Amino acid sequence: MLKTLKSYFGYTQFRPLQQEIITCILEKRDTLVLMPTGGGKSICYQLPALMMEGTAIVVSPLISLMKDQVESLQANGIIARALNSSNDETVNANLRFECMQGRVKLLYISPERLLSELNFLLKDIRVSLFAIDEAHCISQWGHDFRPEYTQLKVLRQQFPNVPIVALTATADKITRQDIVQQLAMRNPQVFISSFDRPNLSLEVKRGYQQKEKIRSILQFIDRHPGESGIIYCMSRNTTEKVAEMLEDHGLHVAVYHAGLSTAARDAAQDDFINDRVQIVCATIAFGMGIDKSNVRWVIHYNLPKSIESFYQEIGRAGRDGLPSDTLLFYSFGDIVLLSKFAAESNQQEINLEKLNRMQQYAETDICRRRILLNYFGETMDHDCGNCDVCRNPPERFDGTIIVQKALSAIARTDQQIGTRTLTDILKGAATQEIIDRGYDKLKTYGVGRDIPSRDWQDYLLQMLNLGYFEIAYNENNHLKITEAGRKVLFGHERAQLVVIKREETAPRETGKRKRKAETPVLPILTPAVYENEDEQLFEELRILRKRLADQQAIPAYIVLSDKTLHLLAAQKPQSIEAFGEVSGIGAFKKDRYGKDFVEVINRFLQNR
Template identity: 70%
Template sequence: MLQTLKTYFGYEQFRPLQEEIIQRIIDKKDALVLMPTGGGKSICYQLPALLLEGTAVIVSPLISLMKDQVESLRSNGIEAAALNSSNDETENANIRRACVDGKLKLLYISPERLLAEIDYLLRDMHISLFAIDEAHCISQWGHDFRPEYTQMGVLHQQFPKIPIIALTATADKITREDIIRQLHMDDPQIFISSFDRPNISLTVRRGHQAKEKNKSIGEFVRRHAGESGIIYCMSRNKTEAVAQMLQKQGIQCGVYHAGLSAQQRNETQDDFINDRIQIVCATIAFGMGIDKSNVRWVIHYNMPKSMESFYQEIGRAGRDGLPSDTILFYSLGDLILLTNFAKESGQQSSNLEKLQRMQQYAEADICRRRILLSYFGEISTKDCGNCDVCKNPPSRFDGTVIVQKALSAIVRTEQQIGTRALIDILRGSYSAEITGKGYQELKTFGVGRDIPPRDWHDYLLQMLHLGYFEIAYNENNHLKITESGKDILFGKGKATLVVIHREEPVAASKGKTKKKAIPKELPLGLPGTESEELFEALRGLRTSLANQEGIPPYIVLPDKVLHLLCAALPTTIEAFGEISGIGEYKRKKYGKEFVSLIRQFV
């Protein structure tokens, strides 16, 4: 097993649980695997596929994901192919022939195509194992339910002796049980890896409105010049607007949402994977189909609807284990909209519960990673030191007067206003809604002029979280004071609020923006003293080789391997092959060019 791992994948040792999972499949027994994105799930079925006789059949939900995996395997010298509608008939005929002749080690296939082929191609093949990737799609309780996946139970009925491995990055207990039941798995062993991704920083910014968000994003992108990132938005229109905002600043940015044609979506994804664009602005549908290892950051323009969705989406960052950033913008407007969506959904109570947990995460003033891990049933005994709460522990103050001003305004309008009108009253804004209802005559009109609108948004979120008022979703989202709110309003208690910290804007440097240097805290046990010039030269060579082969640059060699090359400076092909992540095939294929370039610098 270790020899195969080194030969094809270039690693000297397994990550936690991988070896046990692989042994389980080699012993022809079923397994359900929960591993975080970037945690090494694919090795768990790719390695047994190489060790067992026959062809492994991998069920995957997206053509782009299959393409990515197949390219990656071929770049390691492994025979693999994907049978799908994007191929022409000749190509699919050749793939079928290769399967029957036993020339492929892995066949990737969509659930729909698998069902069509189950009585034909699959009967004529020697199958070693079935792997069901993104297995949460099977369960109606999963965050990305796909009806066609529910028919995968037919595999064990028709091929009872072939082991099944189901893999996912996110599945709570009820989803796990549903996956096992739907697949008719035979006494499967459940492997749950740590969900912790310590290289990913977690930051939440509350109370920003569109203008502040855009400014903040623009500044963030400038600080991360040349680094790949994804911005998730709730609506198609918002993805277009954010992309246009960035494009006006000269940033290469694409759009991905369901309103575009399949060709347009594929072009955006292809441009992103091949580093032709730096950023993708996308609705939640984007991301599952990419294995791009060097996504350095993920921004959520709007709050996601569940912790599963959030975890899956931030998991697109830092798959190579290098430091990566995530930012979640959270506002009352998002909360109201998502609550209404949940109430109108077919699974109201479940979706409201999931949203509430997401809200608790966003409003937390304790280590965010501990909350995230706890959601997935993993207890952490110490703070992470890599989230905004750990880096800037909240300081508090007596906010009783601020709370009283807001609650008083709600009462004086007979609890018939939403958050926007409340802030207009407090700020003394003569908007049409305010003057139309005569609210400018209220005693509380303008009593909060000294507090900026975005701070009011933040304080109102805190007050909601503290239970001083509720939102009546069935009454036009009007605000209603609770009993504990009345205690504060009438002086029977004190309200403690958290001091608001705003990130300081960073002035753009004049002249040409320099690409950001190598991360200074490489989780590779290496000091950040590598030559930036060499790193960029290696990136250039990688891009050139990738263009010649028509594959994404990170498939040639990931960023992590380039950093290791910068540190180790191998000047022979043998030494090049000793670098973690470089197998025999890549050593023979790329060694000469990379070693030659490194020698110039040495």
């Protein structure tokens, strides 16, 4: 496994969980992989595909995603192909022939195309494994549900002995269970990698108006000169307005949204991937097919509709592991509009609850990374130090008794209530529901009378964000106590809550700038410079990489990643053999690019 990893991908060791996942797939067991964007998901199925006999079928939802993956694999000397509607029939015919000869190791295909090929191509070739990429698309609970994915359970019926691997970067507990069920997976091994992306800084600004947002964005971009970034906007109209304002300030910007022609969207994506523009202003239609490793920042001009969407979008920054920055703007207007969209959707209850959690993230006084991780079922026992809340910490107090009162009330109702009923019980309210259900007879009835209702709402929000209970939105939003909550409830641990400062929690749309100006500007982290790295050499290597990429008509990061360029500028290998030892350079890239890069390094060292 390690030999294959170095030979094709240029790495000498696996990232966390990769080796265990690959071993599981090689044993032909069904596998569910949850790994954040940039965590190394693709290698989990690409490497076993290289080691197994036959062709791995990779189901992918977007042509752009397939194109990017196939180009990256081919750049590593791997025979990978994509069967889709953008190919002409001659290309597809040749491709089928290559598959039948057993030459293709990975075949990327859309779910619709896969179903139409079940009784044709797939019957005539040896399939090593099925990899379902972006597997959250199969679940009605997922944030990007696609009906065509739901037909994929036919794979288990027609290929009972072929392992199924489902992969996603964003899926909560309920979505995971649904993926397993929808794909008819057999006793799958579930691997949940840490969702923590410590290289991403997190910052939120509330209540800014358009002019203030633009001013703030320009200051932000000034701290990232020449570095690639994405600005996500809620509407098509906003993407165009923001792009226009940025262009007026001399920035190179592309626009991407579903209202543009396919050619215009492809051109925008191509310009961004090939570094012809620095910034893309886009709706959420943009990004799933982007594997650009050197995106250094992501800005949300508006509040996203869910934490899954937000997490996936910010995950497009810093995929190479180098420090990157994220900034989220939101206003009361965003909440109103998104609530309207959610209320009018097919899954009103779920979407409103997901929006609610997104709003809670934006309004919190608790370490933002802890909230993100908690949402995906991961607990962190310390603050991250790399978000705006950690950098300007709020005042806290021992709130153990308050937490115990609330959790006790949840426990005594058999975890069958939502937040509104919980507050009524704690406040001792005599509502019809309380009387009918006999909740007024509980020991905890009225134990929180001394705390105003709106403060209870705030404390419950803090408890949710600290992971003391979770909301089961597939069970009428009932509250369920977690393991962390039980520890506090039974007195094994203390709970720290934030002191409520009411004027801070209800920002107005106007007059916000004055209060915000008192908050110190966060220092923006710049990409880590390795010890002994020469910045001038890095620039020369970057120019060479661009030239080599242009010759092959592929994005620069597919030739070598920024991280590998930084390592070259630090280690300065003077022979092709030494070049091949650098992390991220496999045998194929060593043979293909070694001479050119070593030449530039040696010339640089001679002239120094």
